[in-house]
Structure formats: structure tokens, C-alpha cells
Amino acid sequence: MGFPLPDDPEYRAAIADLLxxxxxxxxxxxxxxxxxxEMAPxxxxxxxxxxxxxTEFTHYELLAAxxxxxxxxxAAVMSPYAEGFAAFHERTRPSTWLEAVVKAFVGDGIAADFAREIAEFVDGDSRSVIHATVAHxxxxxxxxxxxxxxxxADAHVSGRLALWGRRLHGEAITQAQVVAAQRESLAALLTDQFGGPGLDLARLGELFARxxxxxxxxMALLGLTA
Amino acid sequence: MGFPLPDDPEYRAAIADLLxxxxxxxxxxxxxxxxxxEMAPxxxxxxxxxxxxxTEFTHYELLAAxxxxxxxxxAAVMSPYAEGFAAFHERTRPSTWLEAVVKAFVGDGIAADFAREIAEFVDGDSRSVIHATVAHxxxxxxxxxxxxxxxxADAHVSGRLALWGRRLHGEAITQAQVVAAQRESLAALLTDQFGGPGLDLARLGELFARxxxxxxxxMALLGLTA
Structure with missing residues (x-):
């Protein structure tokens, strides 16, 4: 998918922002x-x-490097995102151990999928780093x-966990969309501003459908309805 | 301070309990x-x-090994302490970043001092492991x-932090005393049941005074009154 190596300062800034x-x-x-x-029984x-x-910390270190x-x-490129992630975690604070486990599986799974998708829009070395952080x-x-x-251990919990999974998905997608809309450099990466593959509205829709x-x-792996 | 190598099963159990x-x-x-x-500005x-x-997790691994x-x-020797530590952290939940920093410095400092004190009552190899976890x-x-x-950045905060430090000290000492009283194996280690140095009431008082x-x-290093 030939697109330029990141010597364009704006392109570099956009990738650093994404990382x-x-x-x-x-x-x-x-x-x-x-x-x-601490909620573990x-x-x-x-x-x-x-x-x-x-493991998440190790991934953090790879990306920071x-x-x-x-x-x-x-710190400079991370700061703009602190509030958004804090808000996400505040809205999806698990109240039970099982909710915490499902959040780790489902929420971080969506985050990893999103990272894999946008890895297609960055240079090869950065893509390798991103892939190393989503091998789960x-x-x-x-x-x-x-x-x-x-x-x-609790046969009656699956209905509530199915709802919980749906909520996690909704909150995660909302956050991804807000971020994509708010951060100009990310939007520039995702569209074809730097001669990359680009992503028009139709392809963006396909991404979220995937x-x-x-x-x-x-959710099916968990035995839950999405 | 010659005391037997841990081949006595009860002695071994007591040390494992302490670890x-x-x-x-x-x-x-x-x-x-x-x-x-997450509270960091x-x-x-x-x-x-x-x-x-x-680093704390690394110390955990040394002790578990x-x-x-x-x-x-x-897990078997840790479980009896889960409730006590949860209660301590619940009672000393920091409400600001500076409270979190002071808690990490003062609270974990007291815990390290306590660990150093009881390290004197275990075999040499276990003592080395404990010392490796308190080199801070x-x-x-x-x-x-x-x-x-x-x-x-906030000149008016020191009065409140001095009170916070006093509370952390009180809660930590209370917890240490409750644990020493509740866990028979720990009490057996601290007294001379296994032919170790032993600790009578007067020496226990000296320990808490230290x-x-x-x-x-x-607290003085922080510029705060204890």
C-alpha cells in the first residue's frame, strides 16, 4: 500500500500523536x-x-520508545488523550470481578482491533510496534x-454480563469516534492527506462494522449474546 | 543471634505465614x-x-518464590491477610495526588521498617529475601x-498533609498490631517459641517506638510535623 516514509514533519507529528x-x-x-x-475472589x-x-505497561514502553x-x-503526545481515557474508564467502572474480567477481554479486545486497523495507516516500523502491543x-x-x-459459579449472571458487554462496546466506539473527530492529526492520517491509503466515510463505516x-x-467466545 | 535452621515444620509454617x-x-x-x-497531574x-x-510486583514475586x-x-499463606490489607487501603484511600504520594512514601516506609524488624526473627535466607524487598x-x-x-505548588497544603501522615501512621500501626495478635504463627515467631531471639512485651514496645x-x-524529610 505504498505511502511515503515519514520524513514529512506533519506526517511524523500525526504518527507520533497516534502512538x-x-x-x-x-x-x-x-x-x-x-x-x-483486587476484586479477584x-x-x-x-x-x-x-x-x-x-503486560500493558510493557506495551506502553514499546509505544513510548x-x-x-x-x-x-x-508525555507531550499522550497528554491530550488523558481526559478521554479517564472518562471512558469512569463510565465503565466494573462493580464485580466478572465485570472486570469481561471488560478486560471485551474492552481491551476492541482497543486492540482499533489499533490493528489504524496500524494500516502508519509506516512499517511503527506498524510493527503496534502489532507487538496487540498480540494477545x-x-x-x-x-x-x-x-x-x-x-x-453463577449461572444467572450471563444476562447482566451480555448487557455489560454491549455497554462496553458502545462506550469504546463512542470514544474512538470522538477521538478521531477531535484530533486533527489523527483525522489527517486516516484520510489520504499524506498520500496513504486514506479512509473515506464509507470505508470508515466498514472499519466500525468490522x-x-x-x-x-x-462475546460468543464468552457464551454471551452481543 | 543463633537460632535453628528451619527444619521444624511448625517453624517453617510460621515463616511461610510471615512471608x-x-x-x-x-x-x-x-x-x-x-x-x-492516575491521579498524577x-x-x-x-x-x-x-x-x-x-517494583512492588517484583518484590511480591521474590517473596512468593x-x-x-x-x-x-x-496463595494459601497470603489469603488470610487479604481482608486486613484491603481494610487498610480502604481506610487510607488518598483523595488527592499529594496524599497518594505521601501515602506511598510514609505508608510503605512504615511497612518496610516493620518488615526489617521482623526479618530479624527468620532464617538467614528468608531475611535476605525480605531485605531485598525493602531496599528503597x-x-x-x-x-x-x-x-x-x-x-x-501549593504552600497551604502542608497542615493537611501532616494530619494525613499521622493518620497513615496510626492506621499502619493498628494493622500491624491486629495482625500480630490474630496470627498465632506470627506471634510464635515473634516470641521465643522456636528458640529464636524472642520478643517480650517490653521489646515489642521498643519495636513500635523505633x-x-x-x-x-x-515526615521531617517531607518538611512535615509528625
Whole structure:
């Protein structure tokens, strides 16, 4: 999908901005997972959840390092996104351990899908960094196991969790759209301003439809209706 | 201070129990620091705080590994302490970033002093592990810097933080005393049941007096009255 290497300063700024968004998302996920770990009914599960948080921090570090390679300070490109992620996590604060597990599986799954989609609009090296932060197979195994065990212990919880999953999807998509609309550099990346593949309204709609499909698949893995 | 190597099963159980208490403390501190990091006004400070949380997790792993060397499952020896630590953190939930910083400096400082004191009552290898989890010089430097910058930005905050420090000390000492009283194996370690140095009421009083002195020193480093 030939598009120029990032020597155009505006293009570089746009990619750094995008990486900053992803980095802030990882740092926020780190804090939330670490805090939600305390809701685990068993110490073993608490440790497993804490380890997921550690992985998010590692991803944060990868993204921050790539931001520095572009000549930007991570904090500077992350700051504009702090409020948005804080608001998302405030609106989706789990009230039970199972809600926390489903949020980690479904919410972070949507975030990873979104990251994979926008990775198509950046240079190859940055794309590799993004892909390294969304390789979540082991994580999915851990979370599916936690979710299934929790649901097996409480057969009546699945209706409420199905609603919870729907709410997480709605909030995540809303946030993605708000961010795309508010951040000019991100919008410039997603459209063809830098000679990249570009994304018109129709293709943007397709992107969100793919995110919804994958969300439905994940809910099905949990045995829940999306 | 010659006392037997831990081949006595009861003695081993008592040490494993003690290590479990410290391990749970580290895991709880990990979650709290990671969550409190979100209160940081600047992303750089947020990252610095998150890194302190990561260090606590590393300490948790050291302690859990030592528990396994004694033939115990970490979760089993940690579980009895989960409620106590949760209650402590619930009662000392910071409401501002500076309260979070002071809690990390003062609260975890008291916990480290307590760990150092009881390390005198365990075998040499376990003592080395405990000492590795309380070597906090770099941490203190980071926290003092965060606290001083925060207080410099708000000259009127020191009175409230002095009260906050006093409350943290009170809650921490209360928790230490409750734990010592409730856990028979810990009481057995601290007294001379296993032929160790032992700790009568007078020496226990001296121990808490030392903790109070070091707390006063830490508060002084912050420029606060204990």
C-alpha cells in the first residue's frame, strides 16, 4: 500500500500523536487492570490479572520508545488523550470481578482491533510496534478461563454480563469516534492527506462494522449474546 | 543471634505465614500504586508512580518464590491477610495526588521498617529475601521529589498533609498490631517459641517506638510535623 516514509514533519507529528494515543491507552489500562485485580475472589486470579497489567505497561514502553524515535516526548503526545481515557474508564467502572474480567477481554479486545486497523495507516516500523502491543493470545486464554470459571459459579449472571458487554462496546466506539473527530492529526492520517491509503466515510463505516463483528465473536467466545 | 535452621515444620509454617503476609502487602501495594498513578497531574509523574508499582510486583514475586521454597503455595499463606490489607487501603484511600504520594512514601516506609524488624526473627535466607524487598533508596528519591514539587505548588497544603501522615501512621500501626495478635504463627515467631531471639512485651514496645521514630524522620524529610 505504498505511502511515503515519514520524513514529512506533519506526517511524523500525526504518527507520533497516534502512538501517543495508544500509549496513553496502555498506561490507563495498566492502572485499571492493576486496581481491578483486587476484586479477584482468589489470590491466584488476582496475580494472573496483575500480570496482565504488567503486560500493558510493557506495551506502553514499546509505544513510548517509538514516539521518542520520532523525536517527540511521550508525555507531550499522550497528554491530550488523558481526559478521554479517564472518562471512558469512569463510565465503565466494573462493580464485580466478572465485570472486570469481561471488560478486560471485551474492552481491551476492541482497543486492540482499533489499533490493528489504524496500524494500516502508519509506516512499517511503527506498524510493527503496534502489532507487538496487540498480540494477545495468551492474554485471551487467561481471561476466557477466568470468565468461564466465574460464570460457571453463577449461572444467572450471563444476562447482566451480555448487557455489560454491549455497554462496553458502545462506550469504546463512542470514544474512538470522538477521538478521531477531535484530533486533527489523527483525522489527517486516516484520510489520504499524506498520500496513504486514506479512509473515506464509507470505508470508515466498514472499519466500525468490522470492529462490531469481532466484538460479536468475542462475546460468543464468552457464551454471551452481543 | 543463633537460632535453628528451619527444619521444624511448625517453624517453617510460621515463616511461610510471615512471608505470605509480606507478599500480600506487596501485591496490595502494587494495585494501589498503579491505581493512584492516575491521579498524577503530569504524565511523567504518572509513569514514575507506575514504575514504583512494578517494583512492588517484583518484590511480591521474590517473596512468593521464597514461600514456595518452604513447600507452601503463596496463595494459601497470603489469603488470610487479604481482608486486613484491603481494610487498610480502604481506610487510607488518598483523595488527592499529594496524599497518594505521601501515602506511598510514609505508608510503605512504615511497612518496610516493620518488615526489617521482623526479618530479624527468620532464617538467614528468608531475611535476605525480605531485605531485598525493602531496599528503597531510589524509590524514596522519586517520592520525595514528587512530594516536594507538589507541595511547592501549593504552600497551604502542608497542615493537611501532616494530619494525613499521622493518620497513615496510626492506621499502619493498628494493622500491624491486629495482625500480630490474630496470627498465632506470627506471634510464635515473634516470641521465643522456636528458640529464636524472642520478643517480650517490653521489646515489642521498643519495636513500635523505633517505627514511630523512623516515621518522624520521614515526615521531617517531607518538611512535615509528625
Amino acid at each position: 501517543g494515543m495508544l500509549a496513553l491507552g496502555e498506561l490507563a489500562a495498566f492502572s485499571r487492570l492493576a486496581a481491578d485485580a 482468589a489470590i491466584e486470579d488476582r496475580e494472573a490479572f496483575a500480570r496482565l497489567a504488567l 517509538r514516539v521518542r524515535e520520532f523525536g517527540y516526548e511521550p 493470545e495468551e492474554r485471551s486464554t487467561v481471561l476466557l478461563d477466568l470468565a468461564r470459571r466465574g460464570m460457571a 470492529l462490531a463483528d469481532r466484538h460479536t465473536d468475542r | 505470605g503476609m509480606l507478599a500480600l502487602g506487596e501485591l496490595a501495594a502494587f494495585s494501589r500504586l498503579a491505581a493512584d498513578a 503530569a504524565i511523567e509523574d504518572r509513569e514514575a508512580f507506575a514504575r514504583l508499582a512494578l 521464597r514461600v514456595r521454597e518452604f513447600g507452601y503455595e503463596p 533508596e531510589e524509590r524514596s528519591t522519586v517520592l520525595l521529589d514528587l512530594a516536594r514539587r507538589g507541595m511547592a 517505627l514511630a521514630d523512623r516515621h518522624t524522620d520521614r
